[in-house]
Structure formats: C-alpha cells, structure tokens
Amino acid sequence: MTSARVSQRIGSIAESATLAVDAKAKALKAAGRPVIGFGAGEPDFPTPQYIVDAAIEAARQPRFHRYSPAGGLPELKAAIAAKTKRDSGYEAEPSQVLVTNGGKQAVYNTFATLLDPGDEVLLPTPYWTTYPEAIRLAGGVPVEVFAGPEQGYLVTVDQLEAALTERTKILLFVSPSNPTGAVYSPEQVKEIGQWAASKGLWVVTDEIYEHLTYDGVPFTSIATAAPELGDKVVVLNGVAKTYAMTGWRVGWMIGPADVIKAATNLQSHATSNVANVSQMAALAAVSGPLDAVEEMKVAFDRRRKTMVGMLSAIEGVNCPTPKGAFYVYPDVRGILGREIAGIRPATSAELAALILDKVEVAIVPGEAFGPSGFVRLSYALGDDDLAEGVGRIQELLGTAK
Ligand SMILES: Cc1ncc(COP(=O)(O)O)c(C=O)c1O
Numbered sequence: 001m002t003s004a005r006v007s008q009r010i011g012s013i014a015e016s017a018t019l020a021v022d023a024k025a026k027a028l029k030a031a032g033r034p035v036i037g038f039g040a041g042e043p044d045f046p047t048p049q050y051i052v053d054a055a056i057e058a059a060r061q062p063r064f065h066r067y068s069p070a071g072g073l074p075e076l077k078a079a080i081a082a083k084t085k086r087d088s089g090y091e092a093e094p095s096q097v098l099v100t101n102g103g104k105q106a107v108y109n110t111f112a113t114l115l116d117p118g119d120e121v122l123l124p125t126p127y128w129t130t131y132p133e134a135i136r137l138a139g140g141v142p143v144e145v146f147a148g149p150e151q152g153y154l155v156t157v158d159q160l161e162a163a164l165t166e167r168t169k170i171l172l173f174v175s176p177s178n179p180t181g182a183v184y185s186p187e188q189v190k191e192i193g194q195w196a197a198s199k200g201l202w203v204v205t206d207e208i209y210e211h212l213t214y215d216g217v218p219f220t221s222i223a224t225a226a227p228e229l230g231d232k233v234v235v236l237n238g239v240a241k242t243y244a245m246t247g248w249r250v251g252w253m254i255g256p257a258d259v260i261k262a263a264t265n266l267q268s269h270a271t272s273n274v275a276n277v278s279q280m281a282a283l284a285a286v287s288g289p290l291d292a293v294e295e296m297k298v299a300f301d302r303r304r305k306t307m308v309g310m311l312s313a314i315e316g317v318n319c320p321t322p323k324g325a326f327y328v329y330p331d332v333r334g335i336l337g338r339e340i341a342g343i344r345p346a347t348s349a350e351l352a353a354l355i356l357d358k359v360e361v362a363i364v365p366g367e368a369f370g371p372s373g374f375v376r377l378s379y380a381l382g383d384d385d386l387a388e389g390v391g392r393i394q395e396l397l398g399t400a401k
Contacts, residue, residue, distance in 0.1 A: 013133050017368030018376075021352075025362035036389035037362040038377035041178060041327070043244040045299075048292040051243060051284045058280035068276050070268035071260070072099025072252070076283045080237075080252050083286040087210055088221035090235060092254045098263050099274050099282075103208050103238035103251035105267070108134045110204055110234050110253055111170075113263040115140035119169040121204075124155045126329065126369035128178045128206075143168070144370060149320050149331045153180035154188065157195045170202045173222050176209040179369045179376040180329040181322020183213055186220040193226020202232045208251075209325040211242045211293045214301050217323045231256040241325075242293045243285040250274055250282035300326050303379040303386050310390040311377075313399040326380040329366075333373040340397060347372040359392035 004011075018039055025037035046052075058064045071077070077094040084090050100106040107130055115121070117139035123131060125144040132142040145163045147155045160171065173192065175184040184192070196203050203222055210219045223233045238251030253263060273279070304321070307328050311319040316334030332351060337344055341358050345351040352365040352375055366374030379386060 009137065013137065017129050018364050021362050021364045021368075024356070028360065028362075033360055035356075035360045035362060036381075036385050036392070038379075038381065038389060039362045039364050041241075041378055041380070042246040043241065043296055043326070043380045044382055045244040045292075045296055047244050047248070047281070048285075048288075050288060051245070051281050054284035055248075055277050055281035058277045064276035064280065066276075068273045068279075070272050071264040072097065072274065073276065073279045073283070076279050076286075079283050079287045080254070084235065084237070084254060087219075088207060088235065089224040090221055090233075090254070092235075093257070095257055096254050096260050098253050098255075098260050098267065099279060100238075100251045100253060100267065101271055101274050102249040103206070103236055103240060104130060105271070106236045106238065106251045106253040107131065107206070108137070109263040109266055110236065110255075111135050111138040111140060112266055113259055114138075114170060114202060114204075114234070118167055120165060120167040121170045121172055122160055122163055122168060122201075123172050124174065124177075125371075126153065126177075126179050126366065126374065127172075128174065129368045131172060140169075141167070146370060147182075149318055149329075152320065153177065153182035153329065154184055155192075157191055160192070160195065164199060168199070168201060170204055171196045172204050172206070174206045175222075176213060176219070176322075176324025178209065178325055179327050179364070180320075181325045181327045183217050183323040184220065186218060186225060189220040189222050190225040193222040194228055197226055197228035197230070197232075200232075202234065203229055204234045204236065206236045208236065208238055208241050210237070211290060212297060212300065212326060213324040214297070214304060215321075215323060219324070234259065239282045239285045242290070244292070244296065245281070245285065248278045248281055250278050299383075300379060303381075303383060304328070306383070307377065307379045307386060307390060310387070310394060314394055314397045315399070317397075326378055328377050328379065329374055330377075331373060332366075332375055335397060336373065348375050351375065355393060355396060359396045361389045361392050363393075 021039035028035040077097040111134045115138040120141045123142045125146045135142045205222045234255040239245040319330035348365040349367045364376040
C-alpha cells in the first residue's frame with residue numbers, strides 16, 4: 001500500500017500564478033481594500049448582445065438540454081472551419097475540429113494526444129503559464145528557449161536549432177504572445193515554420209490573440225505561412241479574447257483527422273460536450289462580424305500607450321511597446337536590489353509582493369512565465385483604474401525620466 005495521498009503527477013502541478021494573483025486581488029477587494037488588479041487576462045467589456053441573445057434562445061430549446069456529440073455541435077464545427085479559413089487562411093474540414101471547454105482544454109488535449117513520455121517540446125520563453133504544466137502532465141518535457149526584451153521577446157531559428165534534440169517532437173508557437181505581447185513578422189513566421197518542417201517537427205500554434213494587433217502589424221498564421229508543415233499542425237483558438245467571452249468556456253483545436261479523433265475520444269471520457277448554450281453563443285460569435293473586437297481594440301490601443309508611457313517613466317524599468325494581445329511585459333531587473341519602502345526586493349516575485357502590500361496593486365511576477373526579472377500587467381481594464389494603478393506604482397518606485 002502506498003502512503004501518498006495525492007499522486008506525484010498531480011501533486012507536482014503548480015497553481016496557475018495568474019489566477020492566483022487575480023484571486024488574491026479579488027479577495028482583498030471583497031474585504032473592502034481599494035485594490036487594482038492587473039493580473040487577469042480578460043477583456044473588461046461585456047459579451048456583445050447578439051451573442052448573449054443567441055445563448056438565451058438556445059437555452060429555451062429542449063434539444064440543447066441534452067447531451068450532444070462530445071466533439072462539438074456539427075454546425076459550430078462547420079462555422080469554426082469557415083472562420084479559420086477567413087481569418088488564418090487555413091483550410092480544414094469540420095471533421096478536423098474539436099470544440100473544447102475553452103482554449104485551455106484545447107492545450108491540454110493537444111499535448112495529451114501528441115506526447116509520449118520523454119518527448120520534448122520547444123517552448124519559447126517567456127511562455128503562458130499553462131503550457132509547461134500541460135506538457136508535463138502529458139509526460140512531455142518542456143524545453144525553454146528564452147528570448148529577452150533586447151530581441152523583442154522573439155526567438156530565432158538559431159536558438160531553436162540549438163535546443164533541438166533527437167527527442168524534440170513539437171514546436172509551440174504563439175503570436176501574438178501572452179505574456180509579452182510580441183508579434184512575429186510574416187517573414188519570421190515563415191522562416192520558423194519552414195525550419196520546423198525541415199526538422200519533421202509538429203507545430204502547435206495558439207492563435208487566441210489573432211485579432212489583437214496594433215500599429216498596423218499583421219497577424220500571420222504559421223499554418224498558412226509554412227505549408228511545408230503538411231498535416232503536422234495543430235491550431236488552437238477560442239472565443240474568449242476576441243468576443244469578451246472568457247466565462248463562456250468555448251475553445252477548439254484543429255488538426256489532422258486522426259489526431260482530432262483521438263483527442264475527441266479523450267474528451268468523451270473527461271468532459272463530454274461543451275455546454276450547448278455556450279456552443280450556440282460561440283456559433284453566433286464566430287459566424288458574426290468582428291466589429292466588437294475592433295471597438296475593444298481602440299480602447300486597448302489607447303491603454304497600451306498610456307501604460308507603456310507611465311511604466312517607462314520609472315527609473316530602472318524597460319518597457320518595450322507590445323504589438324499584440326493586451327499585456328505589457330516590462331523588464332524590472334534594473335530595480336531589483338534597490339531599497340523600496342525599507343525593503344530590497346531580490347526577485348520579481350518579491351517586487352510584485354511588495355507592490356501589492358504597499359500600494360495595493362496586483363501584478364504578475366515573471367516567475368509565472370519563465371525567469372525572474374520581469375512583470376506582466378494586463379491593460380484590459382478601465383482607463384481610470386489603469387492610470388490610478390500605474391500611478392501608485394510610480395509613486396512607490398519613483399519616476400526619474
Ligand atoms: C495564450 C493563451 N492561450 C489560451 C488561453 C485560453 O483561454 P480560455 O481557456 O479562456 O479560452 C489563454 C488565456 O489566457 C491564453 O492567454
């Protein structure tokens with residue numbers, strides 16, 4: 001008999017740092033503290049009304065009160081295939097689509113379906129906090145490939161090549177990126193895709209921020225830019241960020257039919273179909289216009305500029321201007337070790353804790369996404385809160401420029 005209460009596999013998973021920061025900020029707020037949270041990765045806008053109406057209509061129909069196919073409603077799968085052709089230029093049959101409980105389950109399903117124990121995944125770093133955990137849960141090994149602000153947080157083919165081994169199976173590609181907001185140029189996307197194809201790798205591409213790019217920078221799908229990849233591509237996406245639908249929990253994966261069939265088998269035992277009402281809301285979203293995201297983008301763009309300007313004014317902070325998503329990822333290594341309110345934070349985790357403690361502003365330390373020395377702030381919150389929150393950080397840390 002074993003005395004272990006929690007299995008090693010599950011016991012070794014770290015709590016989602018971004019959700020933890022968000023939860024702490026919300027708890028302090030509920031306790032009456034004037035906390036400003038920059039932790040959450042969700043738009044502060046309501047879901048567009050026509051999408052909500054589609055959900056209400058679906059909830060009235062008894063057929064949506066029942067189980068539906070584990071892989072997704074056929075009409076939604078067809079609409080996702082059509083939307084992917086429209087936005088990514090990538091052609092897929094509805095049978096190549098699996099509708100999941102948010103993009104997160106698509107990430108989990110993909111690694112569980114593709115990885116055997118010991119298989120390696122090239123993971124451009126800083127990475128979204130869920131990826132390494134999903135890779136490890138599948139028995140895989142995340143291989144971090146770090147790109148700092150001096151290279152725009154963009155990995156190069158030379159770096160990927162240096163990290164390649166005989167066990168490498170997958171390259172994970174994310175542009176626009178969470179947490180850095182970095183966006184690869186069409187040429188860079190093509191070069192990386194062609195390199196991956198030449199090595200026989202799979203590419204898993206997370207396109208959830210496809211509609212959030214700024215300064216006229218285009219989104220480029222690696223699946224389309226590098227047709228040499230053939231069918232060794234899995235496209236991950238969802239409605240959360242584009243349509244302000246984080247709480248509805250609809251995402252998807254698109255891949256070769258055999259992989260999708262296997263992933264659907266997995267999902268059929270884990271969660272079955274995504275809630276039908278949410279799927280019908282997602283159907284209205286993906287088959288409708290992109291006006292709402294264009295409106296949100298105007299606000300995000302304004303906030304992005306405010307935030308970069310205010311953070312850059314702090315001595316020791318290097319805040320590159322992100323070209324996509326809704327995060328800034330300043331380099332705070334120039335602050336660490338300096339005395340702030342009687343404390344000398346040695347790591348970005350200590351700095352984030354100090355900022356929460358002294359001025360009640362929640363930010364996510366770089367340790368959640370790779371090495372220490374950086375922090376992530378979401379600018380998907382109201383203009384006034386944003387200015388107030390960054391203003392408090394400025395007061396604590398001091399502006400010099
Ligand atoms: C890069 C990236 N992929 C996927 C997701 C998953 O989003 P959801 O599970 O809410 O659909 C997120 C959410 O933060 C993300 O940042």
